[in-house]
Amino acid sequence: MKLIRLxxxxxxxxxxxxxxxxxxxxxSVYGNDKSQVLPEKDIDESLNNPKCxxxxxxxxxxxxxxxxxxxxxxxxxxxxxxLFARVDVQSKGIGQAIWKEIEKIYSDTKVWKxxxxxxxxxxxxxxxxxxxxxxxxxxxxKHPDSNMSKDIYEEDNGMFEFEKEMNK
Numbered sequence: 001m002k003l004i005r006l007x008x009x010x011x012x013x014x015x016x017x018x019x020x021x022x023x024x025x026x027x028s029v030y031g032n033d034k035s036q037v038l039p040e041k042d043i044d045e046s047l048n049n050p051k052c053x054x055x056x057x058x059x060x061x062x063x064x065x066x067x068x069x070x071x072x073x074x075x076x077x078x079x080x081x082x083l084f085a086r087v088d089v090q091s092k093g094i095g096q097a098i099w100k101e102i103e104k105i106y107s108d109t110k111v112w113k114x115x116x117x118x119x120x121x122x123x124x125x126x127x128x129x130x131x132x133x134x135x136x137x138x139x140x141x142k143h144p145d146s147n148m149s150k151d152i153y154e155e156d157n158g159m160f161e162f163e164k165e166m167n168k
Contacts, residue, residue, distance in 0.1 A: 003101040006054035021084040080114035133162035
């Protein structure tokens, strides 16, 4: 496996695999849902952000196994926008391998930030127990994040915010 910059010819597949991964996570908790959990516009917002860098993890046949989009800021307090492993290869260490490479590439990072929905126990386990992020905030209808859409809090939904301080 190797982590490479997202190639233009792979963008459509990359987005499809990411959406499938997020949909699978949601449906594993709530059951089948015809709505799109991760709209393409949300992915495009990150892909088109000049501060964001996108990578795909590929196998020896250059097949996409997963990917990541990170926002790199001048103050080296950076944000993990999206990280995914293709549904059929989840739980095989691909997400950890992706993250390990990102930490090497952006070794000047002081703090990494990210968030995930409260219902996604697999993600919470992954970030806290595998990648060593710390939960720093729980956003919900009684404690909203002004940067997030109010829709995120419908039906008692909420988001955990995570941070990982990097040792220098």
